[in-house]
Amino acid sequence: MRLFQRLTRMLWNSVVGKLWATIMLLVAVVLIILGVFLLQYIDIWFNNRDDAHDIKILFIVVAIIGFLLSTFFAFFLSAKIQQPLLQLKNAADSVSQGNYSTRVDIRSTDEIGELAKTFNHMTEQLDKLIHDLNHEKNHLTSILRSMGDSVITFDAAGQVILTNPSGHLLINQWSGLKVDWQDDLSGSSLTFESVPMPLRELYQTVIEKGHDLSEKVHVHTNVWSVVMAPLQSNGVVRGAVAVIRNVTEEHKLEKLRRDFVANISHEIRTPLSMLQGYSEALLDDIVASPEEGKELVQVIHDESLRMGRLVNDFLDIARMEAGHVEMNFHEIDLRHVVKRVHRKFQVYAKERGVRMHVEIPDEPLTMLEADEDRLEQVLTNLLDNALRHTPAGKSITIAGQNANVNGESFIQITVRDEGQGIPVEDVPYVFERFYKADKARKRGASSGTGLGLAIVKNLIDLHKGRIVVESAVGVGTSFTLLLPVDYHQ
Numbered sequence: 001m002r003l004f005q006r007l008t009r010m011l012w013n014s015v016v017g018k019l020w021a022t023i024m025l026l027v028a029v030v031l032i033i034l035g036v037f038l039l040q041y042i043d044i045w046f047n048n049r050d051d052a053h054d055i056k057i058l059f060i061v062v063a064i065i066g067f068l069l070s071t072f073f074a075f076f077l078s079a080k081i082q083q084p085l086l087q088l089k090n091a092a093d094s095v096s097q098g099n100y101s102t103r104v105d106i107r108s109t110d111e112i113g114e115l116a117k118t119f120n121h122m123t124e125q126l127d128k129l130i131h132d133l134n135h136e137k138n139h140l141t142s143i144l145r146s147m148g149d150s151v152i153t154f155d156a157a158g159q160v161i162l163t164n165p166s167g168h169l170l171i172n173q174w175s176g177l178k179v180d181w182q183d184d185l186s187g188s189s190l191t192f193e194s195v196p197m198p199l200r201e202l203y204q205t206v207i208e209k210g211h212d213l214s215e216k217v218h219v220h221t222n223v224w225s226v227v228m229a230p231l232q233s234n235g236v237v238r239g240a241v242a243v244i245r246n247v248t249e250e251h252k253l254e255k256l257r258r259d260f261v262a263n264i265s266h267e268i269r270t271p272l273s274m275l276q277g278y279s280e281a282l283l284d285d286i287v288a289s290p291e292e293g294k295e296l297v298q299v300i301h302d303e304s305l306r307m308g309r310l311v312n313d314f315l316d317i318a319r320m321e322a323g324h325v326e327m328n329f330h331e332i333d334l335r336h337v338v339k340r341v342h343r344k345f346q347v348y349a350k351e352r353g354v355r356m357h358v359e360i361p362d363e364p365l366t367m368l369e370a371d372e373d374r375l376e377q378v379l380t381n382l383l384d385n386a387l388r389h390t391p392a393g394k395s396i397t398i399a400g401q402n403a404n405v406n407g408e409s410f411i412q413i414t415v416r417d418e419g420q421g422i423p424v425e426d427v428p429y430v431f432e433r434f435y436k437a438d439k440a441r442k443r444g445a446s447s448g449t450g451l452g453l454a455i456v457k458n459l460i461d462l463h464k465g466r467i468v469v470e471s472a473v474g475v476g477t478s479f480t481l482l483l484p485v486d487y488h489q
Helices: 002-013 015-045 049-096 111-146 165-182 197-209 248-283 290-322 334-352 372-388 424-429 452-462
Strands: 150-155 160-163 213-219 222-233 236-246 330-333 355-359 366-370 395-405 408-417 466-472 476-484
Touching: 049 111, 150 165, 160 165, 165 197, 197 213, 197 222, 197 236, 222 248, 248 290, 290 452, 330 334, 330 372, 334 355, 334 366, 334 372, 334 395, 334 408, 366 372, 366 476, 372 395, 372 408, 372 452, 372 476, 424 466, 452 466, 452 476
Parallel strands: 355 395
Antiparallel strands: 150 160, 150 236, 213 222, 222 236, 330 366, 395 408, 408 476, 466 476
16 A cells, blocks of 8 residues: 555656646546536437447447557657656756766757757856856965965854965964963953954954954064955955964064164264264363363264264174175184284273283184184174273183084184173173163263174174173173184085
8 A cells, every 4th residue: 555655656746647647637527528418318319228338338448448548648748758857857966966067968959958958058157157166266275375474264253264374373373372362351242252362352343343454463472463354245244354464573673673763863862962062162162271172172082983983883784784795705714813803902901900811722713714804803892892891800711712513613712701791681682783781781981882792793694603692790791603614514
């Protein structure tokens, strides 16, 4: 019984079943109408009861044959219609599974043939459209992948729907910031839990206001520039896209530029004020004695020399950082440079009551490629710096030796003093331009320009060397130079 019901349901749900049932219903209606109107006249027209019976039997046989013929033609016609429809159905299933190159091979000229042509044209256009979309998607993916900036796209619920590789790494890095930022945002009503904490407040503002926003986000020691724009559809914000760039270096350079302007203004203002003040005193003839006049002229001379040194040092470091400095590389023995610099400062050290020691080996300290004048400038700056901060009765030592680091040959030069020292928190900044630590670098009569150590660092870099500083307040400072014997090693 269940099998019969299933077959009946399948037959009724098919085109063949419905067409056959329709034809059978029409044939049955016709035969019933004929039977109702004709059978009642058979007995009247035929007096012989047997003839009437035979006619009735014949009518029934004709009806049965009519049913069978109608069924045959119904199934024949249905098969002709069902076959191309089944092809169209299978082709549509194939297209729905992603095979957009599917075509239907129906060559009839009737409505089904027109339907097949329309279907093939539709799949052809769909295949072309999908190909173009995939091409655009691959093009966009390549652009996103090659971008140095991080790109993150969120939906309206704050879920990440698209990122490029750098954006994915950034999300992983910021995923652990929730605890650190929770205290700062504890009073807000933010609900987008999937948005990284540094972007959450900006994301909510963009979603609510529906226009582009940009700001700088500080995460630990890094600074990030974030530009976020809403994704809109029919006037409804359905998400946001954020472009994030690490601007830590730019931020540091901007800060360095501001500090540089402030420092150079400070460095120039003082000698200019002294030059102006003392020159006005001379012009107004308020000098009481020739000795005072000579003293004022001496101050003006010293400050002018200081401004000259400042300008020269600034030009030197500007040329070095721009890569325009000329280097004269040749083979040298650093012992001669050390001795020459020692002789240069020996008299000045005696006048200040500072002892100077030289510790160099008997064997040569040979560098195959080095600029002797520039290295002498390095040692001159270091010794001048040491003498200005070493009190009387203390000593300064210059030591040189050959060294081997990781299988490579170097010349190690150390300039060590017993001066005031540099605070630990200021040591990382000693090579910055115009650096002066409050406790160890106060302006005095022989104060430097604040560019000496920056010039030293640049000259050592040009020799592919390294410089290290060690210092302790009240103990002294030690600068260690590590210069490669072979410039190309």
